[in-house]
Amino acid sequence: MTIDVDPDWWKTMFDEVYLVTDARSVADDDITKQEIDIFTSLVPMQPHDRILDLCGGHGRHALELCQRGFRECTVLDYSQPLLDIGARGAAGKRYPVQFLQGDARHTTLTSEAFDHVLILGNSLGYIPEPDADLRILQEGRRLLKSRGWLLLDVTDGKAVHAKIAPQAWHEIGDDVVVCRQREVKDGLVCAREMVLSKGQGIIRDRTYCIRLYGADDLAALVARAGFGGVQVHTDMSALNRTEDVGCMNHRLVVVARKP
Ligand SMILES: C[S@@+](CC[C@H](N)C(=O)[O-])C[C@H]1O[C@@H](n2cnc3c(N)ncnc32)[C@H](O)[C@@H]1O
Structure with missing residues (x-):
């Protein structure tokens, strides 16, 4: 590689400028609505279910879920600037979304507190330590109640290659x-x-580096984190495939359950 990357790039990159550079995928309400249509078609969600949007950024998915009547949404992210933007948006619409700052590898949230853990919009693969993504998934498993659902949406590494x-x-x-x-x-x-x-x-x-997963590697990682019934859906992206939106054009959507 000729591109040099600070291993902690992900701690400071997700800010107001990111919402501009990535506006086509993360600041377009129609895309977010279509993504929620896809996700809710894959996982049975009830309005009273407790939903954690882990690495949820400015909470676009949680806000859309709230709009659809899901009232128990929590967003956890490392980026305080994104959380502040999300909290202002939620307050403006009087949505009861909780925004929490933390590291998804080890949150301080109570075990088994959620019916669904969502990790959306390509939020894995940023931390260079080899077991970082496994730790995020294991933390998601800890936070889910028994038979709770994991929904994971990451870029399709094979397509990026x-x-x-x-x-x-x-x-x-x-x-x-x-x-x-x-x-x-x-x-x-x-x-x-x-x-x-x-x-x-x-x-x-600035520079950044993201680990890529193919469908089989990702399914294996999710199973290693202790989930069962792992299913990988390909080609479920809400984005227009003809425009180059970087890593976001082609996605893998994984559904799995805590035993
Ligand atoms: C590409 S953004 C996607 C945000 C959101 N899920 C969406 O679809 O709009 C990736 C997010 O993951 C967060 N993130 C990455 N690693 C994290 C970690 N270890 N703990 C908490 N947040 C993390 C970043 O701060 C960033 O907001």
Whole structure:
């Protein structure tokens, strides 16, 4: 790899600028609605169920669930800026969503407190330690009640290997241009992202690296974390496949249950 990455990049990258650079996938209400249509078709959710959106960012999925009558949603994320944005959005709509800061590998939440744990929008693969994703899944299992459901939505590593362009750029509104240089190697996609504002100049020049999973590796990891009935659904992305939205075009959606 020629792209050098700070191993702690994920602790500071998810902020207001990320909501601009990734607006096409994470700040589009129609996409979020379609994703919730997909997820609720795969897992039986009842309005009174307790739902944890683990690594839930600014809570877009929890807010949409609330809109549909699910009143027991909790969002946990590492990024305080995203949580603050989510909490303001929830307060504006009077949705009773709880926003909590924490590390998904070891939260302070009570065991067996949730009927569903959702890990959505490609939130695995950021931490370089080899067992980090396993620890997040094991924590999800701890937090679920017996027979509770895990729903996991991550990028399809095989598709990224086959299709991602080494260089890409796109415009957001009239002001911002996002340029990405990418390398895919040894099960990782690494990128340099430069964000230019026509008004302010360079507003971001950073690198990041994400571990990629194929369907079989991901199913094996979920089973290793202690889940049963693991099913992997491919090609369930709500996104338009013809536009390059980085790693987000092709997704694996996993459904599994705590025994
Ligand atoms: C690509 S964003 C997706 C956010 C959200 N699930 C969505 O679909 O909009 C990934 C999120 O995972 C969070 N994250 C990554 N690793 C984490 C960890 N160990 N603990 C808590 N949050 C984490 C990041 O802060 C970020 O908000």
